[in-house]
Amino acid sequence: MSPLSSSLxxxxxxxxxxxxxxxxxxxxxxxxxxxxxQFVSAKRKTFSDLASEQSSATDNGGRSGRGGRSGALSPSxxxxxxxxxxxxxxxxxxxxxxxxxxxxxxxxxxxxxVSRLFGFEEVDYPVLESEALxxxxxxxxxxxxxxxxxxxxxxxxxxxxxxTPSLARLVMQKGKxxxxxxxxxxIGQCWRYERMTRGRRREHYQWNMDILGLPEVTAEAxxxxxxxxxxxxxxxxxxYVGFKVSxxxxxxxxxxxxxxxxxxxxxxxxxxDKIEKIPIDEIKRELNATGLSEEAIEELLQVLSIxxxxxxxxxxGGAGEAVADLKELFSLSEKFGYxxxxxxxxxxxxxxxxxxxx
Amino acid sequence: MSPLSSSLxxxxxxxxxxxxxxxxxxxxxxxxxxxxxQFVSAKRKTFSALASEQSSATDNGGRSGGGGRSGALSPSxxxxxxxxxxxxxxxxxxxxxxxxxxxxxxxxxxxxxVSRLFGFEEVDYPVLESEVLxxxxxxxxxxxxxxxxxxxxxxxxxxxxxxTPSLARLVIQKGKxxxxxxxxxxIGQCWRYERMTRGRRREHYQWNMDILGLPEVTAEAxxxxxxxxxxxxxxxxxxDVGFKVSxxxxxxxxxxxxxxxxxxxxxxxxxxDKIEKIPIDEIKRELNATGLSEEAIEELLQVLSIxxxxxxxxxxGGAGEAVAELKELFSLAEKFGYxxxxxxxxxxxxxxxxxxxxxxxxFDRQGKLRAICGGGRYDRLLSTFGGDDxxxxxxxFGDAVIVELLKEKGLLPKLNLEVDNIVCALDYDLQGVAAxxxxxxxxxxxxxxxxxxxxxxxxxxxxxxxTNAQRLVLVGNTEWQxxxxxxxxxxxxxxxxxxxxxxx
Numbered sequence: 001m002s003p004l005s006s007s008l009x010x011x012x013x014x015x016x017x018x019x020x021x022x023x024x025x026x027x028x029x030x031x032x033x034x035x036x037x038q039f040v041s042a043k044r045k046t047f048s049d050l051a052s053e054q055s056s057a058t059d060n061g062g063r064s065g066r067g068g069r070s071g072a073l074s075p076s077x078x079x080x081x082x083x084x085x086x087x088x089x090x091x092x093x094x095x096x097x098x099x100x101x102x103x104x105x106x107x108x109x110x111x112x113x114v115s116r117l118f119g120f121e122e123v124d125y126p127v128l129e130s131e132a133l134x135x136x137x138x139x140x141x142x143x144x145x146x147x148x149x150x151x152x153x154x155x156x157x158x159x160x161x162x163x164t165p166s167l168a169r170l171v172m173q174k175g176k177x178x179x180x181x182x183x184x185x186x187i188g189q190c191w192r193y194e195r196m197t198r199g200r201r202r203e204h205y206q207w208n209m210d211i212l213g214l215p216e217v218t219a220e221a222x223x224x225x226x227x228x229x230x231x232x233x234x235x236x237x238x239x240y241v242g243f244k245v246s247x248x249x250x251x252x253x254x255x256x257x258x259x260x261x262x263x264x265x266x267x268x269x270x271x272x273d274k275i276e277k278i279p280i281d282e283i284k285r286e287l288n289a290t291g292l293s294e295e296a297i298e299e300l301l302q303v304l305s306i307x308x309x310x311x312x313x314x315x316x317g318g319a320g321e322a323v324a325d326l327k328e329l330f331s332l333s334e335k336f337g338y339x340x341x342x343x344x345x346x347x348x349x350x351x352x353x354x355x356x357x358x
Numbered sequence: 359m360s361p362l363s364s365s366l367x368x369x370x371x372x373x374x375x376x377x378x379x380x381x382x383x384x385x386x387x388x389x390x391x392x393x394x395x396q397f398v399s400a401k402r403k404t405f406s407a408l409a410s411e412q413s414s415a416t417d418n419g420g421r422s423g424g425g426g427r428s429g430a431l432s433p434s435x436x437x438x439x440x441x442x443x444x445x446x447x448x449x450x451x452x453x454x455x456x457x458x459x460x461x462x463x464x465x466x467x468x469x470x471x472v473s474r475l476f477g478f479e480e481v482d483y484p485v486l487e488s489e490v491l492x493x494x495x496x497x498x499x500x501x502x503x504x505x506x507x508x509x510x511x512x513x514x515x516x517x518x519x520x521x522t523p524s525l526a527r528l529v530i531q532k533g534k535x536x537x538x539x540x541x542x543x544x545i546g547q548c549w550r551y552e553r554m555t556r557g558r559r560r561e562h563y564q565w566n567m568d569i570l571g572l573p574e575v576t577a578e579a580x581x582x583x584x585x586x587x588x589x590x591x592x593x594x595x596x597x598d599v600g601f602k603v604s605x606x607x608x609x610x611x612x613x614x615x616x617x618x619x620x621x622x623x624x625x626x627x628x629x630x631d632k633i634e635k636i637p638i639d640e641i642k643r644e645l646n647a648t649g650l651s652e653e654a655i656e657e658l659l660q661v662l663s664i665x666x667x668x669x670x671x672x673x674x675g676g677a678g679e680a681v682a683e684l685k686e687l688f689s690l691a692e693k694f695g696y697x698x699x700x701x702x703x704x705x706x707x708x709x710x711x712x713x714x715x716x717x718x719x720x721f722d723r724q725g726k727l728r729a730i731c732g733g734g735r736y737d738r739l740l741s742t743f744g745g746d747d748x749x750x751x752x753x754x755f756g757d758a759v760i761v762e763l764l765k766e767k768g769l770l771p772k773l774n775l776e777v778d779n780i781v782c783a784l785d786y787d788l789q790g791v792a793a794x795x796x797x798x799x800x801x802x803x804x805x806x807x808x809x810x811x812x813x814x815x816x817x818x819x820x821x822x823x824x825t826n827a828q829r830l831v832l833v834g835n836t837e838w839q840x841x842x843x844x845x846x847x848x849x850x851x852x853x854x855x856x857x858x859x860x861x862x
Contacts, residue, residue, distance in 0.1 A: 044653065045615045047675040084744040085490055087531035090515060093484035095528050098542070101480045117800040119777045119807030119825070122459045126451035126561065127485060127547070128517070132443050149507045152551045157448060159486070170453050173445035179824060181810070184456070189485070193510045203484065211810075218789065218810035225793070229800065257403045295402070317405045335790020337797060 092194070092202025104205070108187055111207040114230045115185040118222070120209055123184045125166035127191075131156040133165040136353045140270050145192040147202070159191035162352075163208045171212060180213025217325050221332035228338045238338075244345035245329065248355050249322035250312065254303050258296040266353035268292070272304065273351040306346040450552070450560025460773040462563070465757060466545055469565040472588045473543040476580070478567055481542045483524035485549075489514040491523040494742075496624035496711035503550040505560070517549035520710075521566045522739070522752060529570060530745030538571025538748070559758065568752030575683050577751050578716045578735060579690035585720060585731060585753065586696045593769045596696075599730060602703035603687065603718040606734070607680035608670065609707065612661050616654040624711035626650070630662065631709040664704040683716060712736045716751070727762055731755035776826045782809040782818050784834035791858075792833045795843060798861065799831075822848055831861070 089095045096104055115122065131148045148158035160166060163186050171178065191203045209226055211219040224243055231241060251272065252265060260268070271286045280301075287297045306312050309330065313323045326344060333339045349355075447453045454462055473480065489506045506516035518524060521544050529536065549561045567584055569577040582601055589599060609630065610623060618626070629644045638659075645655045664670050667688065671681045684702060691697040700718070708717045717734030721727075733753025741747045764770045779799055783792035796806040807825055809818060815832075822830055832844040837855050845861070846853040 045617065047611060047615065047673075047678060049615075085527060086488060087527050087743075087745075089484045089524075089527075090486055090488060090513075093486065095484070095524075095531070096482035097528060097532065098479040098481055101482055104482070105480065116805050117803070119805050121456040121775055122463065123456055124454035124459055124462070126447045126453070128448055128451060128549075128561075130444060130448060147510070149509060151507060152505070155448075166453075169443060169445050169447075170455060173453070174455060179821075183807070203486075214810055216811050221793075222808060222810055225797075229797075253405060257405065259403065315405075320405060332789070332793075336793040 090202075092200065094201075094203070108205070108207075110230060110233055111185075111187055114226055114233065115207075115209060117229065118183070118209070118226045120183040120185040120226075123167070123170070123186050124188060125160075125163070125170060125186070127159055127189055128157050129160050129166060129169075131158045133169060134158055134161060136266070140351055140353055145194050147191040147193040159203075160188070161190055161192050163188050163190065163206060164210070164352075164354075167208070167210055178212075181219070182210075182212040184212070185209045217328040218332060221329055221336055224333070224342065225336050225338060228341055238340045241341075243342040244348045245326070245342050246344065246346050246348040247322045247326055248349065249320065249325065250303060250316070250346055251300065251349065253316055253320050253322055254300050255292075255296070257299075258293065260292060260296065264290055268300075269349045269355070270351060270353060272300075272347075272349045275304070275347060304347045307344060309344045312344070312346060448560075450558065452559070452561070456775065457773070460775075461761070461770070462757065464771055464773055465760070466563075466565075468588060468591055469543075469545055469755070472584055472591065473565075473567060475587065476541070476567070476584045478541040478543040481525070481528070481544050482546060483518075483521070483528060483544070485517055485547055486515050487518050487524060487527075489516045491527060491743075492516055492519060494624070494711050497628050498709055498711055499628075500550070500710065503552050505549040505551040517561075518546070519548055519550050520754065521546050521548065521564060522568070522710075522712075522736070522754075523743075525566070525568055525752075526739050526743055526745070526750075529748065530740055530743060536570075539577070540568075540570040542570075543567045563757040565755040565757075566752055568750060570748050570750045572751075573737070573749040575686040575716065576690060577749075578718070578733075579687055579694055581733060581751060581753055582691070582700065582718060583694050583696060585755065586699055588755075592764065594763065594767065596698045597723065598763070598767060599699075599720055599722055601700040601718050601720050602706045603684070603700050603716065604702065604704050604706040605680045605684055605716045606707065606713050607678065607683065607715055608661060608674070608704055609658070611674055611678050611680055612658050613650075613654070615657075616651065618650060618654065622648055626658075627707045627713070628709060628711060630658075630705075630707045633662070633705060662705045665702065667702045670702070670704060687716060708732050708734055710734075710736075712739045712742070714738055718753075720755075722759075722763055722766075724766070726766065727759050730759045730763060774826050775824075776828075777807045778804040778828050779806045779831055780809065780818060780822045780825065780827045780829075781806050781831045782813070782815075782833070784815075784832055786812055788833045788835065788838060791838060791843075795831055795833060795858065795861065798858070802862070 094100070112122070131146070134143065134146055134148075136143060146158050146161055148156060151157050167184065167186070171182070186208045187205060188208070189203055190206050194200050194202060209223055211223065224245075227243075231237070248265070248269060251269060252262075255265060255268060267290055268287065271283060271290070274286075275283055284297055284301075287300070288294070292300070303312075303315060306315065309323070309326055312326070316323055318324075330339065330342070330344070333342050452458070470480070489504070492501065492504055492506075494501060500519045504516050504519055506514060509515050525542065525544070529540070543566060545563060545565050547561055548564050552558055552560060567581055569581065582603075585601075589595070606623070606627060609627060610620075613623060613626060625648055626645065629641060629648070633641055642655055642659075645658070646652070650658070661670075661673060664673065667681070667684055670684070674681055676682075688697065688700070688702070691700050706717055706719055707713075708719060713734040714737045715735035717732075719732040720730035722730060731753055733751065735749070735751040737749045738747055739750060761770070779796075781792050781796045781799070783789045792808060796808040799806050807821070807827065809821075818830065821827075827848055829848055830846040832846070834844060837844050840855075842855045842857050843861065844853065844855050
């Protein structure tokens with residue numbers, strides 16, 4: 001048996017090196033490349049000299065019984081002074097040791113499998129993108145917390161906060177070579193820069209599924225269907241979770257009555273999205289700052305409190321697209337078999353500026 | 359059928375937006391939040407007034423026949439001025455559209471499967487780490503090309519150039535809770551910042567396998583064994599590739615004869631690693647600058663040219679560890695059954711400062727490509743981070759060279775999109791039934807591309823061909839009245855009707 005029980009070989013940790021002792025090089029390791037001439041002109045030792053030096057220095061001699069190496073480690077080619085590093089990952093990020101990795105793999109496998117069952121193809125994009133891709137001036141939280149910086153070539157880049165703009169970029173790049181409808185999915189890490197006082201994460205993985213080339217509501221219905229399928233796979237039922245559904249067109253229709261220009265829609269939606277997060281007076285104030293009249297704001301907030309599609313139809317009338325689209329979706333959800341999972345809720349706007357429908 | 363052929367809807371691109379025309383908002387979209395009071399005091403329009411405005415503005419009116427929405431897109435809630443963006447990914451990075459993603463997934467699946475077969479556990483770490491983790495002052499190329507920057511909190515961080523320091527950090531973090539030996543693997547993206555004049559990549563994915571807690575050479579032998587297993591899985595043989603093996607201890611022994619202090623070993627190795635990349639005189643000059651005498655340099659270079667372990671033993675003698683370990687490895691290679699794959703080559707040192715023992719690299723025998731993979735033993739890394747040392751060895755295997763090699767050998771797999779079923783309702787009202795069919799098949803584990811719009815059968819067949827669908831399931835009124843759906847097997851052309859609950 002190879003001798004392994006040298007006291008230097010703790011079965012848990014092979015060495016207990018005391019960095020200060022072994023590595024206090026400062027006395028003879030100048031930072032510059034020049035070394036004292038004394039080393040250069042020292043008499044060259046022979047290999048056998050070396051071997052005897054090593055034998056006396058270690059417990060087991062140059063070799064252990066079976067031809068394996070000696071248990072003790074010979075003084076190593078130490079590369080430099082020790083840097084005490086922080087053993088934790090950067091603030092707001094996570095390591096995935098085996099147990100955590102197993103859970104993540106389990107989760108991602110479900111994401112992938114559902115995507116596959118729905119006939120979606122996987123894609124990926126760089127985690128680093130030009131900052132320009134994410135600069136939307138609508139006041140979204142995603143923009144305030146953009147993890148951007150200047151690279152070594154002074155280019156403004158960002159660690160992506162979401163995957164959709166990259167998808168759009170790639171679709172534009174591919175142009176006419178793509179055959180529609182496109183059904184693509186991705187699982188990618190997204191980043192934000194947030195003040196760590198709130199103890200929140202700075203990165204997370206996001207599963208995205210997108211359908212491009214279909215104007216019909218059947219696309220949204222299919223997407224919701226895929227999430228229902230995912231929930232069912234992992235044991236979630238409609239008694240635990242549900243989907244609140246509305247349409248940006250509801251807000252559009254209200255705002256158009258007040259001739260609010262379309263370029264403000266995004267901003268208004270972002271403000272509305274904060275309804276459950278900041279006080280209502282703050283919401284009203286921000287809406288006012290965009291130029292909405294008190295009357296418009298009142299009507300908007302009233303409409304947003306509607307939780308029944310029938311009621312919405314009463315208010316908006318049957319002619320607009322908002323109600324038509326929503327009725328279509330609810331009808332499809334019946335046919336697709338998941339009507340128990342979804343409900344209408346006019347207050348849902350979501351926090352991204354670019355949504356145009358659901 | 360829903361009208362979809364509005365000129366605004368190019369079948370290839372849902373929008374053919376001419377940014378300048380539709381979105382020239384600059385005239386009335388001030389950047390500030392204030393909007394001209396005129397909008398605010400305008401008379402409120404009614405919803406029906408709105409609806410009639412919309413009808414006249416679009417081709418199809420507020421609603422199209424079938425209850426779907428109109429084909430034309432209503433003037434959207436445009437969020438702001440258009441930014442012309444670069445459709446390419448950032449310099450040196452790659453997008454993975456479906457075909458490229460399929461190849462990557464295929465490759466990574468092999469990495470994972472080999473790792474699993476060898477009993478390794480998968481781990482992962484953040485792609486962003488503190489810069490400190492990578493600052494080694496040995497002059498490595500990896501340091502010159504570190505993709506570092508200051509984050510918004512003025513902290514110096516870097517996109518990792520390699521995975522090993524993160525592994526070391528996590529191992530120190532976990533401390534005594536880990537039971538050794540540890541066999542971990544990871545597949546992660548690594549980054550470097552290089553001047554783009556050379557047209558090189560700035561990111562690549564790397565498969566790493568590491569064994570911690572084993573000082574014996576059997577660990578290195580097992581690692582090389584796993585790479586051999588990987589090559590075999592993808593059709594690469596020992597006539598295509600090989601491993602050049604040496605040990606840092608060879609250099610150590612030579613340098614110790616000249617009493618060169620150990621803290622210079624790393625630097626010397628980095629210089630030696632450049633032997634085939636820069637002129638020999640430049641190498642000699644750099645070695646001289648570290649303080650080595652001409653005599654030491656000559657001897658070093660001579661030893662580095664040795665390609666036979668026997669010759670090495672003649673020169674170094676049989677007492678040192680370098681020769682002993684290498685002989686052990688070659689002996690194990692015989693026993694593990696891959697001695698045809700490895701050869702001794704004293705010039706292999708590898709470019710990372712922290713290797714302490716055996717080092718190896720995979721190479722293409724035709725000599726056309728860069729190193730396929732590389733690794734070695736690094737028993738002293740953890741202490742450089744303030745932790746307790748643990749014997750460790752591992753390798754990194756990139757995703758770029760291997761693909762080039764497969765192309766060279768004609769071994770790239772043909773991977774097409776393949777869907778099991780395309781399900782289509784022939785009549786609009788049967789959309790729900792089609793969805794039911796889709797759900798049923800998906801519950802059985804079959805992939806289904808559900809046609810979500812009214813399309814002619816010809817279009818459906820084309821899509822089926824493109825997606826290599828195995829079969830087509832059609833839901834039409836006539837069949838459905840009998841509780842049946844139509845099935846067509848696309849490879850044989852066979853078709854039949856079947857009851858929905860009998861559909862497999």
